[in-house]
Amino acid sequence: MANVVVVGAQWGDEGKGKLVDWLSERADVIARFQGGHNAGHTLVIGGQVYKLNALPSGVVRGGKLSVIGNGVVLDPWHLVNEIAKIREQGVEISPETLMIAENTPLILPFHGELDRAREEAASKGTKIGTTGRGIGPAYEDKVGRRCVRVADLADEATLIARVDRALQHHDPLRKGLGIEPIDRTALIEKLKEIAPQILPFAAPVWKVLTEKRKAGKRILFEGAQGALLDIDFGTYPFVTSSNVIAGQAATGVGLGPNAVDYVLGIVKAYTTRVGEGPFPTELDDETGNRLGTRGHEFGTVTGRKRRCGWFDAALVRQTAATSGMKGIALTKLDVLDGFETLKICTGYELDGEVVDYLPTAAEAQARCTPVYEELEGWSESTEGARSWAELPAAAIKYVRRIEELIDCPVALLSTSPERDDTILVTDPFAD
């Protein structure tokens, strides 16, 4: 009985939401294990569009248990709004279908304020281009042992003590940035007000999941962001503040590493990135614009235009290794329809030598130029293809070359935003 981890293999927005929704039919539990409402996952089911940030993408299917694990940072006000919006679309959400780990750290309003103030104050070259949603500051407080966690909402005295501990750190910091001190009374009141809307979902997730495993239930771990935004293995410091790679799945819900059987990387057939930071295959030209227009590459969270470029096999080979991917789901192949030729980056030229991975040092990264190989494009449409036989030979060649270069096979292929426009090659749950 396999448990599957879905992880983004590039800089996010690879189509994780669509794939998690598709795979959730085969799972009993869908669990988020890191990130927060910086994630934006779009699901299209029978023409209906669902946009999710903090809620696991399994909620839409119904009859499944969705879990927000301790590895996530949670904005309780955002969650309550998101639940209300998704309920309006006819999705049922109750404590039977949604559980939040009691030890999940909360994102409080001053985290977002700090995130945005730092970005505004940043000079050129140091701005990260965050979503401004307080993700970084909330994770800092978690590691700094001054977070308010979900369980703290249940007891007023504890809640006040936790808030005071956080304020002791944040007020001097805000003063330095020219922001007024936090209104302590208003914040405590706000937290007391939201508590009854969050606490019914609070549960010892580690224990619930342990019992589910014993009962033979299948867990689908849903990653947010992408492995190149990982705090350790991403393009630091232009990264998010959590471990994104698959190893985090177990820690982020409170299970041991043997809970993970199959790691599925979600890989876009080209490359995109939102925010600042290195992007070796970026195309700042007509071809880049064409990818962005055909792929509707605008961020769901901030509405920003995503930067676009050719497929970078060197980077995906790297993330396939750091997440231990057993297979990939290749998405948005249809966006490449009609390109005469396509390029794939296979490595980088650095000081006259070819290297097969992106070096860690920023100054070395800046001196890297991509080494490309060119492949023939196809003029036929692959949009909505539901079988391998519907794909033009050149498209199959492109997919096969990607498999070879990243040293990982294609398990699924996605050919449109719609749930059912998906080709299954190998079932990750059965493998």
Ligand code: GDP
């Ligand atoms: P996530 O953050 O990884 O869940 O990805 P997003 O939802 O932010 O971005 C992926 C976008 O591509 C969404 O708008 C999806 O509806 C869309 N999408 C997913 N798979 C495909 C595909 O195979 N083809 C096309 N054209 N669009 C897709």
Ligand code: IMO
């Ligand atoms: P999904 O789950 C794409 C990027 C931001 C910024 C950097 C740090 O939809 O793939 P943060 O607010 O996390 O401190 O911002 O990370 N980023 C994402 N980019 N998709 C995401 O999520 C992202 N979540 C964060 O744009 O560059």
Ligand code: MG
């Ligand atoms: Mg997204």
